[in-house]
Amino acid sequence: MEVLLNNLDAFGSGLRLTIALALTSFAGALAIGLVIAAFRVSPVPPLRAAGAFYVETIRNIPPLVLLLVFYFGFPDIGIVYSEFVSAALILALYTGAFVGEAIRAGINTVSRGQAEAARAIGLTFSQTLGLVVMPQALRSVVPPMGNLFIALVKNTSLASVISVAELTFISKRLITDTAEGLLVFFGTALAYLVLTLPAGWIVGRIETRTAIKR
Amino acid sequence: MSRTKAVLLSMLACLGLLAGACASEDPAIEETNGTTESAPEFEEGTTMAEIQERGTLNVGTKFDQPLFGQKNPVNDEIEGFDVEIAKIVAQAIFGGTLEEAAENINFIETVSAVREAEIQKGSVDMIVATYTINDARKALVDFAGPYFIAGQDIMVMRDNEDIESVEDLNGKRVCSVQGSTSLRNVEEQAPEADTSISFERYTDCADALRAGRVDAVTTDNVILLGLVRDNPEDFKVVENTFTTEPYGIGIPKGDDAFRDFLNDTIEEAYESGAWEEAFDATVGEAGVDAPEPPEVDRYTSTGEASPAPTPTVTATASPTATGTASPAASPTT
Structure with a gap:
């Protein structure tokens, strides 16, 4: 137990970096997901194809592989970002594919009649999407978004392989220093729970707050 | 008739093989057995004489250390600089060419943690296994050499000029x-x-270096040289060590005659160029030139093995009757 208490500083700094990584990449993933979903329901065939291509490539490659390719491989073609930016970017791109699919599923739950009525009164495609369809669609995607956020928090541990000093990286370093593998990893698991459990609770709150009163 | 003849012939051939097998155990016959140089003669009772008589030199080495002692997965041969040093010693004991002498070596895997115990047990005559000479170890075993100075070094990209x-x-x-x-x-x-950049494996560090994410990779030059051997067109080792790890040949404590013989053998290998040849054929593959050979340290041994911490070790000081009991463990005087 002492190992954990003596190294609260280290755990704290790792936890902060994990939170920062999760929040920045989730913000990125939301932006990417919205664009991808819009592409996939757009009336323009090339946009639909591009959206489908993005989703099918990114979501079918393990995020660890994406990260390693980006971090170790892309410098060969002149693309070099810092460890943190590399990790945040890859996590955003990866989660973005799933967010896009969740939003598209949300859009599909809104009945065709809504979009047809909007077009009938003269709204453009983007107005239809932004003013009529999306507000209804986003409500139904809150629960899957919560799942994606929790998955993202757990995936931030991948950043440890490229030397981002987040929670998992810090705990691996603590273990080599203290040789207390069981205790340190127990503390690390606990720290992830501290992040993911409240996240699930907040998602539940948002869900009740945004529910349509019928 | 011809059938009986064939049987007879094959029986003769078998006998011949058997005789050959016997001969290799008997140095007197081996001298006439096609060796280019006759086996050297040693004073009765010395470790060298006993090894020669036995016909086998038991050498402890590593089986997993690239460039020094590594088992080749294809043919199961043990290869590396330590192995070549052992062959040079074998040649000095058995005579003949390096390859012929190598036939008499029995390599035994000795990982770092068991080296002192294996020497004291007498299961090996000597250990050549990236074995750093230090005072703590000198209290338990004696060292001939050093025959190589390892140390922490720096690996950079081949075109790097400022580190x-x-x-x-x-x-x-x-x-x-x-x-x-x-x-x-x-x-x-x-x-x-x-x-701030650290990974779990050195190959990851090498990847980060190639990707330009770090400027240098640092650890023991032996490990770095192994990385360079695998990527000779990308990396180089700076060859300016900043820690010192002299590698010696570990032998039982107090066998000064054997130690003098090994030191003489190492120095002769320096002069004859055999040491440099051995280096070039193994470590040299990583693209480094043979350094100046280190000076052999003929220190005065404290003689008896210091009281060992565990009873199992003290027991090995007396010759045991385990068939292969090493003559090196028995008193030479």
């Missing part, structure tokens, strides 16, 4: 493996170096 010593690492990004002492050494000797 030539550990001081040059100040302000540079340096990679090593998580939790290694190598990073601590750098932090002490180049406090301004950025050591």
Whole structure:
């Protein structure tokens, strides 16, 4: 137990970096997901194809592989970002594919009649999407978004392989220093729970707050 | 008739083979057995004479250390610089060519943790296994050599010109493996170096170096040379070690005659060029030139093995009757 208490500083700094990584990449993933979903329901065939291509490539490659390719491989073609930016970017791109699919599923739950009525009164495609369809669609995607956020928090541990000093990286370093593998990893698991459990609770709150009163 | 003849012939051939097998155990016959040089003669009772009479030199080495002692997965041969040193010793004992002498070596895997125990047990005549000479070990075993000076070194890209010593690492990004002492050494000797990048394996550090994410990789030159051998067109080792790890041949404590013989053999190999040949054929594959051979340290041994910490070790000081009991463990005077 002492190992954990003596190294609260280290755990704290790792936890902060994990939170920062999760929040920045989730913000990125939301932006990417919205664009991808819009592409996939757009009336323009090339946009639909591009959206489908993005989703099918990114979501079918393990995020660890994406990260390693980006971090170790892309410098060969002149693309070099810092460890943190590399990790945040890859996590955003990866989660973005799933967010896009969740939003598209949300859009599909809104009945065709809504979009047809909007077009009938003269709204453009983007107005239809932004003013009529999306507000209804986003409500139904809150629960899957919560799942994606929790998955993202757990995936931030991948950043440890490229030397981002987040929670998992810090705990691996603590273990080599203290040789207390069981205790340190127990503390690390606990720290992830501290992040993911409240996240699930907040998602539940948002869900009740945004529910349509019928 | 011809059938009986064939049987007879094959029986004769078998006998011949058997005789050959016997001969290899008997140095007197082996001398006439096609060797280019006759086997040297040793004073009765010395370890060398006993090994020669036995016909086998038991050598402990590593089976997993690239460039020094590594089992070739294809043909199961043990290869490396340590192995070549053992062959040079075998040649000095049995005569003949290096290859012929190598036939008489029995390699036994000795990982780092068991080296002192294996010597004291007498299961090996000597250990050549990236074995660093230090005072703690000198209390348990004796060392001939050193025959190579290893140490922590720096690996950079082949075209790098501005990192030539550990001081040059100040302000540079340096990679090593998580939790290694190598990073601590750098932090002490180049406090301004950025050591925030660390991975689980040295091959990851090599990838980061190639990707331009770090400026240098640091650890024991032996490990770095192995990385360079695998990527000779990308990397080079600076060849300016900043820690010192002299590798010696570990032998039982107090066998001064054997130790003198090994030291003489090493020095002769320096002069004859055999040492350099051995280096070029093994470590040299990593693209480094043979360094000046280190001076052999003929220190005065404290004689008897110091009281060992565990009873199992003290028991080995007396000759045991385990068939292969090493003559080296028996008193030579």
